Amino acid sequence: MAFTLSRLAASTAVAVGLLAAGPAAAYDELVEKQVFDMPEYTTAGGETIAPVKVGWEAYGTLNEAKDNAILITHFFSGTGHAAGKYAADDAAPGYWDSIIGPGKPIDTDRYYVISSDTLVNLNTGDPNVTTTGPASINPETGEPWGMDFPVVTIRDFVNVQKALVESLGIERLHAVMGASMGSLQAYEWASAYPDMVERVIPVIGSGASDAYLIGWLNAWAAPIRLDPNWQGGDYYGGTPPTAGLAEALKLVTLQANHWEWADDTFGRAWADASADPARSMEAQYQVEAVLDQVAAARAAKSDANHFLYLVKANQTFLTGHGGSLADGLAAIEAPALVIHAPEDLIFFPEKVRETATLIGADGTPVDIVELQGTRGHLDGVIGIAQAGEAIRAFLAEKVSGTAPD
Amino acid sequence: MAFTLSRLAASTAVAVGLLAAGPAAAYDELVEKQVFDMPEYTTAGGETIAPVKVGWEAYGTLNEAKDNAILITHFFSGTGHAAGKYAADDAAPGYWDSIIGPGKPIDTDRYYVISSDTLVNLNTGDPNVTTTGPASINPETGEPWGMDFPVVTIRDFVNVQKALVESLGIERLHAVMGASMGSLQAYEWASAYPDMVERVIPVIGSGASDAYLIGWLNAWAAPIRLDPNWQGGDYYGGTPPTAGLAEALKLVTLQANHWEWADDTFGRAWADASADPARSMEAQYQVEAVLDQVAAARAAKSDANHFLYLVKANQTFLTGHGGSLADGLAAIEAPALVIHAPEDLIFFPEKVRETATLIGADGTPVDIVELQGTRGHLDGVIGIAQAGEAIRAFLAEKVSGTAPD
Numbered sequence: 111m112a113f114t115l116s117r118l119a120a121s122t123a124v125a126v127g128l129l130a131a132g133p134a135a136a137y138d139e140l141v142e143k144q145v146f147d148m149p150e151y152t153t154a155g156g157e158t159i160a161p162v163k164v165g166w167e168a169y170g171t172l173n174e175a176k177d178n179a180i181l182i183t184h185f186f187s188g189t190g191h192a193a194g195k196y197a198a199d200d201a202a203p204g205y206w207d208s209i210i211g212p213g214k215p216i217d218t219d220r221y222y223v224i225s226s227d228t229l230v231n232l233n234t235g236d237p238n239v240t241t242t243g244p245a246s247i248n249p250e251t252g253e254p255w256g257m258d259f260p261v262v263t264i265r266d267f268v269n270v271q272k273a274l275v276e277s278l279g280i281e282r283l284h285a286v287m288g289a290s291m292g293s294l295q296a297y298e299w300a301s302a303y304p305d306m307v308e309r310v311i312p313v314i315g316s317g318a319s320d321a322y323l324i325g326w327l328n329a330w331a332a333p334i335r336l337d338p339n340w341q342g343g344d345y346y347g348g349t350p351p352t353a354g355l356a357e358a359l360k361l362v363t364l365q366a367n368h369w370e371w372a373d374d375t376f377g378r379a380w381a382d383a384s385a386d387p388a389r390s391m392e393a394q395y396q397v398e399a400v401l402d403q404v405a406a407a408r409a410a411k412s413d414a415n416h417f418l419y420l421v422k423a424n425q426t427f428l429t430g431h432g433g434s435l436a437d438g439l440a441a442i443e444a445p446a447l448v449i450h451a452p453e454d455l456i457f458f459p460e461k462v463r464e465t466a467t468l469i470g471a472d473g474t475p476v477d478i479v480e481l482q483g484t485r486g487h488l489d490g491v492i493g494i495a496q497a498g499e500a501i502r503a504f505l506a507e508k509v510s511g512t513a514p515d
Numbered sequence: 516m517a518f519t520l521s522r523l524a525a526s527t528a529v530a531v532g533l534l535a536a537g538p539a540a541a542y543d544e545l546v547e548k549q550v551f552d553m554p555e556y557t558t559a560g561g562e563t564i565a566p567v568k569v570g571w572e573a574y575g576t577l578n579e580a581k582d583n584a585i586l587i588t589h590f591f592s593g594t595g596h597a598a599g600k601y602a603a604d605d606a607a608p609g610y611w612d613s614i615i616g617p618g619k620p621i622d623t624d625r626y627y628v629i630s631s632d633t634l635v636n637l638n639t640g641d642p643n644v645t646t647t648g649p650a651s652i653n654p655e656t657g658e659p660w661g662m663d664f665p666v667v668t669i670r671d672f673v674n675v676q677k678a679l680v681e682s683l684g685i686e687r688l689h690a691v692m693g694a695s696m697g698s699l700q701a702y703e704w705a706s707a708y709p710d711m712v713e714r715v716i717p718v719i720g721s722g723a724s725d726a727y728l729i730g731w732l733n734a735w736a737a738p739i740r741l742d743p744n745w746q747g748g749d750y751y752g753g754t755p756p757t758a759g760l761a762e763a764l765k766l767v768t769l770q771a772n773h774w775e776w777a778d779d780t781f782g783r784a785w786a787d788a789s790a791d792p793a794r795s796m797e798a799q800y801q802v803e804a805v806l807d808q809v810a811a812a813r814a815a816k817s818d819a820n821h822f823l824y825l826v827k828a829n830q831t832f833l834t835g836h837g838g839s840l841a842d843g844l845a846a847i848e849a850p851a852l853v854i855h856a857p858e859d860l861i862f863f864p865e866k867v868r869e870t871a872t873l874i875g876a877d878g879t880p881v882d883i884v885e886l887q888g889t890r891g892h893l894d895g896v897i898g899i900a901q902a903g904e905a906i907r908a909f910l911a912e913k914v915s916g917t918a919p920d
Contacts, residue, residue: 333762
């Protein structure tokens with residue numbers, strides 16, 4: 111297994127605007143996306159993908175002992191862009207910039223924070239994303255894989271990340287942390303490779319996809335398969351199923367949110383003050399029009415087949431990749447800081463608490479933090495700063511068997 | 516406004532099997548679906564539909580004073596079949612048979628219980644359903660209305676029911692009760708026609724569709740519009756968009772249920788014990804296969820355009836049909852028994868409680884009953900018997916301004 115790495119560009123060109131953000135400034139070096147390249151990768155299901163390339167980025171400096179690395183794993187529709195900006199004039203920094211940076215809870219003056227794009231990442235149209243999936247060229251045919259791409263699982267996402275961190279000479283991670291699908295990767299990391307994970311911080315996720323979520327994921331995928339442009343996944347070079355993908359993404363947006371947010375944001379306002387939705391089948395409420403606009407914008411830079419493979423990866427998730435949930439979670443030895451949103455409509459609080467209980471059943475330390483907010487599941491992304499000091503303290507705690515910092 | 520009525524068939528042919536149901540036997544007369552026919556109806560939006568026909572059925576006997584009538588209004592995917600059986604060998608009785616019948620909380624020895632199919636009823640393929648909607652012939656063209664059918668609202672559903680009950684010589688209803696979309700009709704009845712409604716029993720619903728539900732209803736409709744067979748609603752005589760309708764119905768099934776039910780029923784079982792879902796994009800979990808089967812069966816007897824019109828009717832719902840929610844609910848003078856399920860993922864409990872508070876703000880008596888269960892929203896249909904004695908007592912209470920029973 112070989113790989114190629116390029117170095118983090120340590121730009122000091124910091125926009126003045128970023129410094130105006132307050133005492134905990136945004137990550138103050140521009141971020142450069144790198145590519146990790148594996149000539150070939152064998153899936154947990156025994157199939158070969160050659161080559162595999164994924165994007166990754168890092169914030170902070172890896173120390174000489176290479177024991178200060180924290181891995182951040184991303185959510186379903188996310189990317190490896192967890193903090194900082196690629197260019198000073200980027201509209202927004204990475205999604206968890208509120209907790210990652212110099213002096214912040216995940217302190218880049220102290221830790222080396224790595225974040226990679228997963229396999230089958232949704233955002234194939236994002237120039238800062240590198241991923242391998244159905245839209246990638248299968249060298250054997252010279253054509254995109256399409257639905258011939260092997261099924262990949264959360265274990266596969268983790269295995270590729272493991273190869274990445276090992277390529278950097280890192281043998282143990284100070285912590286693995288991720289939100290939603292990122293939390294599934296965090297659970298899997300800690301269960302599959304307990305010797306490599308010192309601490310785990312799963313956010314808004316539980317230890318398995320339950321039947322209800324499996325059913326919902328099926329429903330999320332359905333609009334893509336209904337779109338006549340999908341063509342069994344063989345749309346590359348033609349017209350992609352953008353309308354179906356947009357409706358799939360709309361379902362994700364809705365389920366990841368909460369009625370309180372929708373109420374506060376839209377109420378029952380009409381999309382067009384002159385077009386009463388009660389008078390025409392086409393006239394919409396504002397919430398409908400905005401959902402359509404957001405979904406269309408996201409669909410334009412995303413790949414529909416990648417969405418289907420992400421659905422499958424999430425449906426098949428069970429910590430430990432086989433066996434029982436209890437066994438998979440018992441294999442976790444790292445202390446866990448489980449962060450969740452009680453109003454979450456994707457990973458329900460009862461399931462998160464059950465997961466925490468199963469991790470702790472054999473004495474593994476587990477703490478739970480509840481996030482408040484009006485965004486449901488998304489409070490774990492948008493509202494993470496609430497847990498900032500809990501995260502800072504958890505990362506600073508000594509873990510038995512590790513050398514003092 | 517003219518109308519045609521046929522009489523309830525009072526069959527005494529009761530299957531022995533029905534009598535075995537226990538002391539509170541199933542409604543023990545066979546039910547006959549009737550048709551209420553209006554040569555023309557003008558919608559709340561000012562458009563004319565001619566003719567309008569809706570099915571209706573009744574249980575019990577209308578007394579001479581015609582003051583013992585209770586109207587039951589049905590849910591989104593439901594019909595007027597609330598109790599009893601059409602034939603002794605029907606697989607199941609109407610959906611609320613557990614509370615409607617001789618000696619039951621809605622006692623057909625005492626009350627005359629009416630239940631009608633709404634406009635744009637979904638179940639156009641059910642021989643016991645009569646409705647008027649896009650699938651009906653527009654006499655002006657001799658073709659189905661399709662998407663030229665006027666927008667109809669919950670107020671229109673109520674107005675057609677009002678014409679039906681007035682055709683029976685009924686000037687006041689002892690109560691109006693309905694679940695989900697049926698509760699919206701109940702709120703609207705009590706607000707629009709306070710002189711005609713003595714008591715109101717809204718079940719699993721709130722006084723308006725909020726932004727989140729409006730967005731979800733939009734997403735429910737999307738698979739139909741994506742199905743290439745939909746053809747802008749002009750599919751009559753051709754191939755209907757059954758696949759899209761099935762996916763739409765799957766969304767309803769999921770959202771009307773709850774993770775606890777899915778967990779208990781399916782867990783993470785595979786659809787085919789020899790086909791690991793982690794090894795193939797086509798291999799499914801059991802929950803997926805069952806959702807597909809149920810949705811396909813329902814879609815085969817339903818009409819896709821009717822689904823779209825039901826979505827619109829629910830999105831536009833605001834008690835009082837215009838103005839503020841507070842004003843619409845303040846117009847309700849009837850005592851209210853508000854029944855809901857705290858685990859409901861369609862009409863959230865906070866919204867139901869807000870509705871009850873607004874009804875009661877001007878002194879109107881309001882009681883709240885919470886249903887327990889594992890079905891979320893559907894606990895209001897499946898678990899209604901829990902509220903049986905509360906309903907019985909509420910119906911027996913004297914209401915100021917009414918004569919003693």
